[in-house]
Amino acid sequence: MRAGKRKKRRTGLYLVMLVVGIFLSTLVVQGVSLRANCQKLATEQSQLQEKKEDLEKEKQEIQDKAQYMKTDRYIEDVAREKFGLVYEDEIIFKAADSE
DSSP states (O other): OHHHHHHHHHHHHHHHHHHHHHHHHHHHHHHHHHHHHHHHHHHHHHHHHHHHHHHHHHHHHHHHHHHHHTSHHHHHHHHHHHHOOOOTTOOOOOOOOOO
């Protein structure tokens, strides 16, 4: 009769060990998966941070250009470039046509 009890205890012990082993292996697999996901998210975060910095620089350039476009200097530059604005005391040099 004692042999029967020992066998039941061993079977129960093996069953508990199997359940604990499955639980631990599941934890390990989930841990590895979470670590890989964490690394992926960290990489994505750094890429997004770089993109944010680039966009902030671009925003600042646009704001600077908008401020410049409100000045008389900008109006003068555009008039010189597109409409050939020349002041009375200026001398214009033109390249000779090569024929």
